[in-house]
Amino acid sequence: MRSYTLIAPAKINLYLEILGMRPDGFHELAMIMQSIELADCIEINANGTDNIRLHCNHPEVPLDRTNIAYRAAKLMAEQFPECFAKFGGIDIEIDKRIPVAAGLAGGSTNAAAVLIGLDLMWNLGLTQSELQELAALLGSDVPFCIAGGTAIATGRGEILSPLPDLDNLYLVLAKYRSLGVSTAWAYTTYREKFADTYACDTSTIQERSTKLNSGALVSAIAHKDSKKIGKSLYNDLEKVVLPAHPQVEQLRQAFQNQDILGTMMSGSGPSVFALVESLTQAQQIKNQVETTINNPDLDLWITRFRPTGITVEN
Ligand SMILES: C[C@](O)(CO)[C@H](O)COP(=O)(O)OP(=O)(O)OC[C@H]1O[C@@H](n2ccc(N)nc2=O)[C@H](O)[C@@H]1O
Numbered sequence: 001m002r003s004y005t006l007i008a009p010a011k012i013n014l015y016l017e018i019l020g021m022r023p024d025g026f027h028e029l030a031m032i033m034q035s036i037e038l039a040d041c042i043e044i045n046a047n048g049t050d051n052i053r054l055h056c057n058h059p060e061v062p063l064d065r066t067n068i069a070y071r072a073a074k075l076m077a078e079q080f081p082e083c084f085a086k087f088g089g090i091d092i093e094i095d096k097r098i099p100v101a102a103g104l105a106g107g108s109t110n111a112a113a114v115l116i117g118l119d120l121m122w123n124l125g126l127t128q129s130e131l132q133e134l135a136a137l138l139g140s141d142v143p144f145c146i147a148g149g150t151a152i153a154t155g156r157g158e159i160l161s162p163l164p165d166l167d168n169l170y171l172v173l174a175k176y177r178s179l180g181v182s183t184a185w186a187y188t189t190y191r192e193k194f195a196d197t198y199a200c201d202t203s204t205i206q207e208r209s210t211k212l213n214s215g216a217l218v219s220a221i222a223h224k225d226s227k228k229i230g231k232s233l234y235n236d237l238e239k240v241v242l243p244a245h246p247q248v249e250q251l252r253q254a255f256q257n258q259d260i261l262g263t264m265m266s267g268s269g270p271s272v273f274a275l276v277e278s279l280t281q282a283q284q285i286k287n288q289v290e291t292t293i294n295n296p297d298l299d300l301w302i303t304r305f306r307p308t309g310i311t312v313e314n
C-alpha cells in the first residue's frame with residue numbers, strides 16, 4: 001500500500017479577541033488566522049500490525065497516547081473500524097520543524113494532517129466539513145488547520161469563514177527555545193485577571209460579538225493593504241503572557257523598534273512575529289534583532305504567509 005507524505009503548516013493569529021466564557025468551559029473567540037510556510041512533514045505508512053505507532057525527531061514531543069497526532073489516528077480508527085480492520089495499523093513519522101508549545105498550532109496541524117492522510121489512505125472521500133467536524137473533537141485549532149489559508153474563526157475557534165488569500169507578506173518569527181507557554185494556563189489566567197469584566201452569559205457574549213474591533217483588519221485583508229494589516233494586529237492573550245514573561249515583552253519591544261509593518265504574539269505565545277513586505281527586509285530585521293538581543297537561547301525564523309493549508313506531497 002502506498003505511503004502518504006503531507007506538509008502540515010503552522011498558523012499565526014493576526015487577531016484574537018476573547019468575548020467571554022461559554023457554558024462548555026471554553027472561551028468564545030473572534031480570531032483571524034493565517035497559515036505560514038513554516039511546516040512539519042508527516043509521513044503515514046500502513047505497518048501491517050494492529051497498532052498505531054509514532055516516531056518523531058524532536059525530544060519534547062510525546063510518543064504516547066497523549067500525542068494529538070496519535071489521538072487523530074485513534075479517532076479515525078474508532079469512527080471507521082471497518083477500514084482500520086481492513087488496512088491495519090499505521091506508522092506516523094513526524095519531522096518536527098515547528099517549535100513546540102509556541103502558539104503556532106504545531107500539534108494541531110499534525111493532527112489535521114493525520115485526518116487528511118487517513119481519509120486518502122482509506123479512500124473515505126470525506127468532505128472538508130466532515131473532516132472539520134472530526135477535527136473539532138481533537139482541539140479548537142484543528143479545524144482551521146484542515147482549512148488553512150486566511151480565515152475568520154469564531155465559536156471556540158472551530159467556526160470558520162474563509163477570507164481572501166494573503167501570500168504577499170513575510171514574517172520574522174522569534175521564540176526563546178527554553179520557554180513554552182501552556183494554552184490552558186493562558187486562558188485560565190486571563191479569566192482570573194479580568195474576572196470583574198468577564199462575560200459568562202450568552203446575551204452579553206452575543207452583544208460583544210456585534211461590536212468586534214476586527215473590521216479594520218478584515219477590510220485591510222480584502223484590499224491586501226499591508227500597512228493597515230500591520231497596524232490592525234491584536235491579541236488579548238498578550239495581556240497575561242507579556243507581564244508573566246518579560247522576555248516575550250522584550251522581544252515585542254525589539255521588533256517594535258524596527259521598521260516593520262507590525263508585531264504581535266501568536267496565540268497563547270510565547271512566539272512573537274513581525275510582519276514585513278520583502279525577504280530582504282526580513283533578513284535585515286532578523287539580523288538586527290539577533291544582534292540587539294544577543295542571547296543564544298533565542299531562535300529566529302524567516303517565513304511567509306501561505307495561501308493554502310495541508311498539502312499532499314506524493
Ligand atoms: C490560543 C489558540 O491557539 C489560538 O488559535 C487557540 O485558542 C487554542 O487552541 P488549542 O490549543 O487547539 O486549544 P484546545 O486544545 O482546544 O484547548 C487547550 C486549552 O485552552 C482552553 N481554550 C481553548 C480554546 C478556547 N476557545 N477556549 C479555551 O478556554 C481549553 O479550555 C483548554 O484548557
Ligand SMILES: Nc1ncnc2c1ncn2[C@@H]1O[C@H](COP(=O)(O)OP(=O)(O)OP(=O)(O)O)[C@@H](O)[C@H]1O
Binds near residue numbers: 106
Ligand atoms: N504532535 C505534537 N506536536 C507537538 N506537541 C505535541 C504533539 N502532541 C502533543 N503535544 C504536546 O502538546 C503541547 C503543546 O504543543 P503545540 O506545539 O501543539 O503547542 P501550541 O503551538 O502552543 O498549540 P496551539 O497554538 O494550538 O495552542 C506540547 O508541550 C506537547 O507536549
